[in-house]
Amino acid sequence: MTEESISPQMSPYVVSVEAGKKYFWCACGKSAKQPFCDGSHKGSGISPVAYNAEKAAQVYFCGCKKTQKAPLCDGTHKKL
Numbered sequence: 697m698t699e700e701s702i703s704p705q706m707s708p709y710v711v712s713v714e715a716g717k718k719y720f721w722c723a724c725g726k727s728a729k730q731p732f733c734d735g736s737h738k739g740s741g742i743s744p745v746a747y748n749a750e751k752a753a754q755v756y757f758c759g760c761k762k763t764q765k766a767p768l769c770d771g772t773h774k775k776l
C-alpha cells in the first residue's frame with residue numbers, strides 16, 4: 697500500500713543545480729536531506745523522482761510534496 701506523502705515545508709526549495717547533474721527529488725517527504733532523497737521512502741510505496749539538469753539554473757523543487765508537476769513546484773502549496 698502506498699502511504700500519503702508528508703510535507704516537510706509549505707513552500708518550494710530553491711536549489712542551484714549544476715549542468716549535467718542528476719538529482720533525485722524526495723516524493724515521500726521523510727528525507728532528512730530535503731528536497732532530495734536519502735532513502736527514507738523505503739517501505740512507503742513512494743519512489744523519488746529523477747531530475748536531469750541540462751543547464752545550470754535555479755530550480756524550485758516542491759517542498760509540500762503535493763505538486764502535480766513533480767519534482768517542481770506548481771503552486772499547489774498555496775491551496776493546502
Ligand code: FES
Pocket residue numbers: 705706707708709757758759760761762763768769770771772773774
Ligand atoms: S511547494 Fe509543493 S507545490 Fe509549491
